[in-house]
Amino acid sequence: MRLHFALNGEEIACDAEPDALLIDVIRDLGLTGTKEGCAVGVCGACTVLVREVPVCSCLYLAAMAEGAPVWTVEGIAKRDPALVECFVEREGMQCGICTPGQVVSAFALGLEHDSATEEEIRGFMSGNLCRCTGYVTITEAVRSYLDHR
Amino acid sequence: MRYVNDVSLPGMTYVAVARSSVPHARIRSIDTSVAASQPGVIGVFTAKDLQVSTYGRSVRDVSVLADDKVRYVGERVAAVVAESRVAAEAAAELVEVTYDELPAVFTAEEAIAPGAPTVHDAPWAYPRAFITEEQGQNRQSVVEEGSLEAVEEALQKSAFVVDETYTTSAIHQGYLEPQACVADVEPSGKVRLWLTNKSPYILRSQIADCLGIEADSIEVQPIALGGDFGGKGSPEEAPLCVALARLVGRPTKMVLRYTEDLLSTDARHPARIYVRIGCDTDGNITAWSQDALLDGGAYGGFKPAPTVSIHGALEPGGYRIPAFYSRSVIAYTNTVPKGHMRAPGAPQATFATESAMDELALKVGLEPADLRYRNLLRTGEADVNGREWIEFRGQETLDAALAALRIREDAPAGWASGVGISVYSRTTPTSTSSSMRLVPMPDGRLSCEIGVIETGTGSHTVARELLAKGLAMLPEDIDVVQVSTDELPTDPGAGGSRVTASLAMVADQAIKAWRARLEDEPVLVVVDEKGGPPVGSYGVQIAQVAVDPETGQVKVLEILSTVDVAEIINEKSHQMQIDGGAAMGFGYACLEDLDESDGQVWSANLGDFKLPSSRDVPDFKTVLVRGGRGVGTANVKNIGETTTPPTAAAIANAVADAVGARIRDLPIRAERVLALIEAAP
Numbered sequence: 001m002r003l004h005f006a007l008n009g010e011e012i013a014c015d016a017e018p019d020a021l022l023i024d025v026i027r028d029l030g031l032t033g034t035k036e037g038c039a040v041g042v043c044g045a046c047t048v049l050v051r052e053v054p055v056c057s058c059l060y061l062a063a064m065a066e067g068a069p070v071w072t073v074e075g076i077a078k079r080d081p082a083l084v085e086c087f088v089e090r091e092g093m094q095c096g097i098c099t100p101g102q103v104v105s106a107f108a109l110g111l112e113h114d115s116a117t118e119e120e121i122r123g124f125m126s127g128n129l130c131r132c133t134g135y136v137t138i139t140e141a142v143r144s145y146l147d148h149r
Numbered sequence: 150m151r152y153v154n155d156v157s158l159p160g161m162t163y164v165a166v167a168r169s170s171v172p173h174a175r176i177r178s179i180d181t182s183v184a185a186s187q188p189g190v191i192g193v194f195t196a197k198d199l200q201v202s203t204y205g206r207s208v209r210d211v212s213v214l215a216d217d218k219v220r221y222v223g224e225r226v227a228a229v230v231a232e233s234r235v236a237a238e239a240a241a242e243l244v245e246v247t248y249d250e251l252p253a254v255f256t257a258e259e260a261i262a263p264g265a266p267t268v269h270d271a272p273w274a275y276p277r278a279f280i281t282e283e284q285g286q287n288r289q290s291v292v293e294e295g296s297l298e299a300v301e302e303a304l305q306k307s308a309f310v311v312d313e314t315y316t317t318s319a320i321h322q323g324y325l326e327p328q329a330c331v332a333d334v335e336p337s338g339k340v341r342l343w344l345t346n347k348s349p350y351i352l353r354s355q356i357a358d359c360l361g362i363e364a365d366s367i368e369v370q371p372i373a374l375g376g377d378f379g380g381k382g383s384p385e386e387a388p389l390c391v392a393l394a395r396l397v398g399r400p401t402k403m404v405l406r407y408t409e410d411l412l413s414t415d416a417r418h419p420a421r422i423y424v425r426i427g428c429d430t431d432g433n434i435t436a437w438s439q440d441a442l443l444d445g446g447a448y449g450g451f452k453p454a455p456t457v458s459i460h461g462a463l464e465p466g467g468y469r470i471p472a473f474y475s476r477s478v479i480a481y482t483n484t485v486p487k488g489h490m491r492a493p494g495a496p497q498a499t500f501a502t503e504s505a506m507d508e509l510a511l512k513v514g515l516e517p518a519d520l521r522y523r524n525l526l527r528t529g530e531a532d533v534n535g536r537e538w539i540e541f542r543g544q545e546t547l548d549a550a551l552a553a554l555r556i557r558e559d560a561p562a563g564w565a566s567g568v569g570i571s572v573y574s575r576t577t578p579t580s581t582s583s584s585m586r587l588v589p590m591p592d593g594r595l596s597c598e599i600g601v602i603e604t605g606t607g608s609h610t611v612a613r614e615l616l617a618k619g620l621a622m623l624p625e626d627i628d629v630v631q632v633s634t635d636e637l638p639t640d641p642g643a644g645g646s647r648v649t650a651s652l653a654m655v656a657d658q659a660i661k662a663w664r665a666r667l668e669d670e671p672v673l674v675v676v677d678e679k680g681g682p683p684v685g686s687y688g689v690q691i692a693q694v695a696v697d698p699e700t701g702q703v704k705v706l707e708i709l710s711t712v713d714v715a716e717i718i719n720e721k722s723h724q725m726q727i728d729g730g731a732a733m734g735f736g737y738a739c740l741e742d743l744d745e746s747d748g749q750v751w752s753a754n755l756g757d758f759k760l761p762s763s764r765d766v767p768d769f770k771t772v773l774v775r776g777g778r779g780v781g782t783a784n785v786k787n788i789g790e791t792t793t794p795p796t797a798a799a800i801a802n803a804v805a806d807a808v809g810a811r812i813r814d815l816p817i818r819a820e821r822v823l824a825l826i827e828a829a830p
Contacts, residue, residue, distance in 0.1 A: 017235075024235075032155040035375070037325040038407045038755035045325055091721050094729065095605025096150045097326040097375030126764035129755070131323045131376050132605050134728035135763040137721075 005065045007031070008075025016062050022048065023057035026072055033073040033100045037129070044128035047101035048072050054108040054127075073100035076107045083107055083145050092141030094132030102128045106142045114149045121146070150373045153329035154404050156343045161331075162191055164386075164393055164403035165237035167227040167244035168413065169219035172255070172483040172748030173266070174248035176217060179227055184243040189236030191397050193244065195227045199392045204359035205450020206351075206383045208289070209276040210269065211486070213359065213388045219248070220268055220447035221483050222748055223412030228389060230397050234404065255748050257421065257444040257480035260287040268447060268481035276358075279455035287481045289449040290456045295473035295533065300425070303436035303472035307427025311509040315501035317797075317815045318742040319419040319444070322490050323733075323760045326375020327410050332390035333400040340367045340391055345374060345381050347602050348453075348642025349634050352384060359388040367391075371631040377604040378733070379490040380415055382644060383451040408753050415451035415488025416743055418443040418479065422459065422501035432513045434524045436472040437533075439502060445479040448486040453644070455479070457494030467543055467574050467687075468524045473533040483748050489644075491730070492575060492790035496737055496797060500815060503571040503798030507805065517570050517802065522547055525572070539684035539778050542713040543572065546687040546774050550711035553772045557706045560695030564704075567694050567807025571799035574687040574713075577787040579680030579780045581651035584637045585659045587616075588671040595622065597659075598632045600640025601648060606789060607722030608648045614718050615653055615783060619660035638675050646787030649718060653783030654678050684779060686786035687713040690731070692767075692799035696807040701823025705735060705767040705800055712771065715779030715786045726788045728769045734796025736761045739817050 003025070004013045016025050023046045026034050034057055037045035041056040048057045049071040050064075077084045083103060086092070093099040102125065109116060109124045116124065121142050122135070130138060167184075181193035196214040203209045215226045227244045231237035252266040259265055265287060269275075272289070273282050279290045304310055331343040340362070346352050349369035357364040374381060386403045394401040405414075420443045427436040441459045449455050459477045477494070479487075490496075510520040525543035532538065550570070560566045586598040597616055603609045609629040617624040641651060658674040666672050691709040696702070708731045717723045740759040744751040752758035779785040801812040810825035 032151075035152075035326070036154070036404075037327070040407070040754045040756055042755040043325055043407075043760075091725065094607070094725060095324070095326070095374060095376045095603075097152065097324075097605075122763040126762040129325060129760050129762055131325055131378065131733070131760060132729050133725055134730075134732035134769055135766055136728045136769060137725060139763060 001063065003062055003066060005067060006069045008071055018063060020062045021058060022060040022062045022065055025062040026057060031072050031074050035097055035100055037097065044101040044105065045098050047104045047128065049104060049108060052111060054105050073103050076104055080107060082148055086145040086148065087141045090137050090141035090144055092138040098128060098130045102130070102138055106145055109142065110146060110149050114146045116146060118143065152326055152373050152375050153331060153343045153345050156331045158331065158333055158400040160399045162230050162232065162397055162399045162401050163234040163237045164390060164401050165229050165234065165241040166225045167241045167246065169215065169222055169224040169226055171219065171248050171250055172222050173251045173253035174219050175251065176215060176219065177247040177249050180245040181227060183245065184229055184240040187236065187240040187243065189232040190240045191230045191232065193227060193229050193240065194393060194396060198396065200361065201359050201388055201392055203275060204355060204384055204388050206355060206453045207455050208278050208449045209358065210272065211448045211450040213392060221485055223485065224447065225389065228393060230393050230401060253483035253748055254287065255482060255484060255746065257442045257482060260480040260482045261285065261478065268483060272481060289445040289479040289481055292456050292477045294475045297474045299472040300436045300438045300474040304425060304427045307435045308430040309509060309512040310425060310427040311505045311512065312425050313505060313508060313813060314421060314423045315504060315813045317420045317497045317500055319416045319485070319487065319745055320737055320741040320743060321411050321416045321758060322378040322380030324376025324378055324380055327405040327407050328381065328385050328414060329404040330386045330390040331400065331402045332387065332394045334391060334394045338362065338366055341370060342367060342387060343370045343372050344385060344387050346385060347374060347377050347381050347604050347644060349602065350600055350640045351642055353634060355384045356387050356391065360391060369634040371633055374602055374604045377643060379493060379644065380488065382453055382642070383415060383488065407755055411743065411753050411758055412485060412750055416485050417490040418445060418457060418487040418497065420497040422498060424501050424505040426505050426509050428509060428513060432515045432520050432523055434468055434470050437470045438474040439498060441477045441498065443477065443479045444482050444484060444487060446482055446484045446486040451486050451488035453489060457489065459494045459498040467526060467572060469526050469530065470533050484745050485743065485750060491733060491793045495573065495794035496734065499571065499573050499794040500797040500801065503795060504801050504813065507802045508811065518547060518551055521572055537682055539682050542774065542777055543574065543687050546689045546711050546713045547572065549772050549774045550689040550691055550709060553711065554691055554709060557693045559706065564695040564697050565807040567696065567803040569692045569799045569802025569806055571690050571795035571802060572687065573791065573795035574685035575646055575787055575791050576683050576685050577650050577780050578645055578647040579683060580678050581641055581647065581654050582677045583640045583651050583655045584673065584675045585655045586637060586671055586673045587659055587663050589669050595627045597627055597629045598636060599629060600631065600637045601652065602631055602643060604643050606648065606726065607719060608643065608652065610722055611649050611718045612652050612656060615656040616660065619656060620663060646790045649785050650780050650787065653781045653785055657782050684786060686788060686791050688791040688795055690792065690795040690799040692803040694800060694803040694807055696804055696822065698808055698826060701819040701826060703739065703804055703817055703819065703822060705739065707768045707770060708735065708796060708799065709770045709772070710792045711774060712791060713774045713777050713786065715777040716784040718783070718785065723788055724771065727771050727792050730789070730792035731769050731796055732761055732766050734793040735766060738797035738800045738815060740765065742816050
């Protein structure tokens with residue numbers, strides 16, 4: 001089937017199977033920032049924004065994004081460079097595989113609730129697993145981003 | 150950052166495998182015809198199509214594809230190569246295998262029982278096997294140290310003895326990047342490989358032996374690794390992908406689905422550890438025995454050694470023990486092959502022995518910290534094996550932990566509060582075999598080529614800062630790059646808490662060579678350091694918990710990690726190892742369990758196998774006890790594996806302190822705690 005959506009602000013059209021997952025369509029378009037981890041919607045490494053709402057693209061049918069704005073980490077990094085800067089400054093990453101999902105979720109939190117408390121940050125970000133850091137520096141990075149917004 | 154799954158080559162093909170659905174069986178037949186006729190399928194292959202031998206990191210007992218027998222649910226039986234990953238996976242579902250099922254062994258206890266079904270007919274016959282036929286069937290390794298007779302005699306004379314058995318669960322490393330491989334075989338026979346593997350230099354011969362080719366015909370490409378924690382050291386899917394690439398004449402790519410990682414890679418060994426510790430009336434330890442039986446799963450070859458160290462708190466000879474005995478048996482079973490994970494052996498053993506120390510303290514009538522304090526070795530004393538150490542700082546570290554402890558008062562109303570302590574120390578490796586090249590750049594910058602893969606621990610940052618300090622340069626003027634295995638002679642790979650110490654040794658030589666160079670040309674140094682007396686970094690953890698007496702629910706409020714350190718190259722990276730290590734210890738203690746029974750993994754996805762989230766983890770606090778003496782001119786101690794092993798005992802001891810429930814089986818789940826509360830007199 002023919003798909004049309006706005007990927008990182010740019011209108012695109014592509015062919016995809018009706019049961020294709022959004023993560024595969026995005027990655028096949030060359031945007032490999034979006035990562036597959038658990039593939040069952042738990043770890044959050046594949047998080048992207050569809051209609052400004054964070055979704056697990058590993059569970060999301062690409063067809064459901066028809067006509068919608070879709071933002072991946074590559075687009076978010078351009079939309080708000082300060083966000084990535086906060087993750088770098090606070091070292092909110094180690095191996096980096098969860099980082100794209102963390103960045104997209106942090107952006108979504110900023111859209112939704114930019115005065116979140118630490119507990120609210122931890123709650124909102126709990127769908128983005130990290131095995132390396134223990135979450136201390138990631139939470140600091142998100143805090144710093146919300147403070148700077 | 151480019152990871153293996155991001156690698157794309159012209160003409161790429163995709164691999165998926167059909168896996169065994171039964172735990173133990175002879176393969177009667179494999180029908181690949183339906184799978185092979187699917188659209189997009191290039192070929193379907195079984196063991197008879199491959200010209201390979203068994204492989205492994207240590208013992209070479211792993212089949213690339215199951216030959217006549219399958220030994221666990223999830224074992225590779227047939228491989229599909231297709232034009233897309235989706236096509237390969239769909240066709241793999243259509244491979245028809247007929248099995249003649251065999252009696253199986255699902256636990257280590259079953260495996261070593263007389264007359265048990267045998268997982269491998271002659272495991273001692275595999276290359277690099279660690280056992281002999283005399284040691285009995287279904288054994289991967291048997292390691293004995295000390296004297297059982299001396300222990301028995303001393304226990305007889307001891308005023309107090311703790312005599313208990315502790316069990317731990319199988320858990321997965323939980324890296325978030327699934328294992329993946331891209332293999333490309335050039336017409337010359339040269340193999341280019343991108344693999345989620347942290348020891349690329351050692352890897353080459355493991356793969357070459359399996360495929361019957363020369364190790365130097367394999368070039369392992371530099372790549373980022375999305376987490377390791379001990380899980381990414383074996384050849385993994387590489388022998389299969391290279392063999393298939395040769396068969397189809399195109400590059401192959403295989404990316405596991407996470408369920409496949411949980412089912413078929415190298416989870417931490419579950420263990421049953423029988424502990425006996427005796428002491429005199431003052432609490433001085435008289436005897437110590439730890440007898441461990443570990444479930445090694447169907448294959449031992451995913452481990453870098455066929456053994457694990459079960460020394461727990463004794464790793465650097467932590468306590469003063471007059472009579473000592475230790476035995477560790479790893480059994481073959483029809484379950485997921487087990488491997489090494491962050492401080493292999495130590496989380497299991499430390500849970501057992503540091504829980505037992507609290508049980509002993511209760512018998513003697515001493516505070517748990519006091520019992521430990523009086524038995525911790527002091528600098529100048531020898532360890533249980535008679536070895537001298539650079540220093541022992543257990544007592545200082547324990548003192549600092551107690552001084553920093555602030556009792557939490559935020560337990561929910563009606564819940565009981567408890568505090569628990571646990572001690573661990575890990576040895577810093579003092580030997581290495583590594584290399585480094587410094588290349589002057591036209592713009593005055595320096596390029597540092599190393600073989601160390603960045604697994605996420607900050608090793609490249611450490612290399613940069615070591616060189617910057619030694620050469621009086623700005624860190625931003627130095628580029629650290631991992632190069633392919635063709636570019637440097639050797640590197641030991643990441644693991645064993647060795648990277649910083651190893652980098653420090655090779656950087657030290659590189660700095661000297663750079664200063665002494667006559668021309669402005671690259672400098673290559675190769676270091677083969679045998680190492681001096683050992684030193685350990687102590688980690689004392691104090692956990693504070695709240696327990697709901699109505700439900701048994703445990704909330705871990707805080708983990709205070711007090712760590713004995715020497716020089717710290719990069720404070721932030723060091724701190725993140727402490728926090729991340731404690732978070733992993735918390736997950737092991739309270740959440741994670743592969744839940745293996747009857748040969749099935751019941752927690753076969755990350756929804757059921759529960760990794761800690763940002764909402765689950767307790768508050769992490771840290772105290773650094775500075776001024777220690779480390780190894781090498783950089784004067785460093787290890788950190789990556791110091792804070793994971795003690796956590797489970799600290800939490801279990803805190804639960805016992807709160808509600809009197811002595812947890813001897815991991816993980817610490819509400820139903821277990823409640824059952825113990827209800828069973829209490």
